Amino acid sequence: MITTHRHGDILELQLARPPVNALTPELLAALRTAVEAAPAEGARGIILSGGAKVFSAGMDVPHLMGLDTAALKAGWASLFSAAHAIAASPVPVVAAIGGHSPAGGCVLALCCDYRVMARGPFRIGLNEVQVGLVAPDAIQHLMRRVVGVYRAExxxxxxxxxxxxxxxxxxxxxxxxxxxxxVQRALVWLQQLLELPNPAMLATRSLARADLVGALASFHEDDLDGFLTEWNSPHTQAALQALVARLGK
Incomplete structure (x- = not known):
């Protein structure tokens, strides 16, 4: 579910679960493993890419709706684990967003150092409220740190x-x-960054991203209990069923 492409000392990790790279626990676990392994494999930078028209459509809602309580909790926790791996990567990560990137797709992109997006009628954001869910504070923090507190609100x-x-x-x-x-623009940005004195750049990066890493590190599986209560509420289930029906069309 992850296709790798080498660009010299930069490794591209491409989400490869057609048609829209909907995120499952298996895909997120594979992404976490690939991100964590990349530096040991000689990568000095990572590009995270997706499909031609959809970077990632977010969590695979039809799949999640078929899981029992324990598996559902673990499934959502896998999103936080993958997000933390990207945020805490010791090498820079750039999102190459070739299309739409809602919800979980936006979460992954927000954890990257830099985001290059395709120009056009492509949408990005955290739309959890539209299906009756509250994005946990760790996720809201990701939005606040890039667009500011009021705009994020x-x-x-x-x-x-x-x-x-x-x-x-x-x-x-x-x-x-x-x-x-x-992908090419993401590569150019990374190459320019990697031309800087590496120890100083990486140390400065680590300090600058400490809040991001800390917000995700502070999240625990038990923090999902309230989220899952909302997930199982009648109004949210109705909204999710309507979403699944639209996806089916």
């Missing part, structure tokens, strides 16, 4: 997905380019 409370130009204006992504060039 507006986006999170509305569960808003914004198109690429607006995402750039808000600072949710760092750069736009044509869809076919997102």
């Amino acid at each position: 507006r986006l999170l409370v509305a569960g808003e997905l914004v198109e690429s130009e607006q995402a750039l204006a808000f600072g949710l992504v760092d750069e736009l380019t044509d869809a076919e060039h997102v």
Whole structure:
């Protein structure tokens, strides 16, 4: 479910679960393993890429709805584990977002050092509210640190997905380019970063990202109990069933 591509000393990890890279516990575990293994394999930087029109559609809701309570909790915990692996990576990680990136896809992108997104009618954001869910504070922290407290409040409370130009204006992504060039632009940014004196750059990066790593490290599986109560509530289940019906079409 993860395809690797070598670009010299930069490793591209491509989500490869068609058609929309919906996130399952298995895919997230594979991503975590690949991110954690990359530096030991000689990677000085990582590019996280996805599909041509969808970076990742977020968590695989139909799959999750078929799980029992314990497996459901473990499934959501796997998102936090993968996110923490990206945030805590000792080498820089760039998201090459070639299309839509809602919910869990946005979470993974927000954990990266830099985000290059395809220009066009592609949407990104945390839309949990729209299906009756509250994004945990660790996830809300990811949004606050890149767009600011007030802008994050507006986006999170509305569960808003914004198109690429607006995402750039808000600072949710760092750069736009044509869809076919997102990996190349991510590669260029990483190569320029890696030309800097490496020990100083990496030490500065570690200090600058300590809040991000700390927010995700402070999350524990038991913190999901309230989230899962919301998940199982009648109004959220109705919204999720409607979502699954739309996906089926």
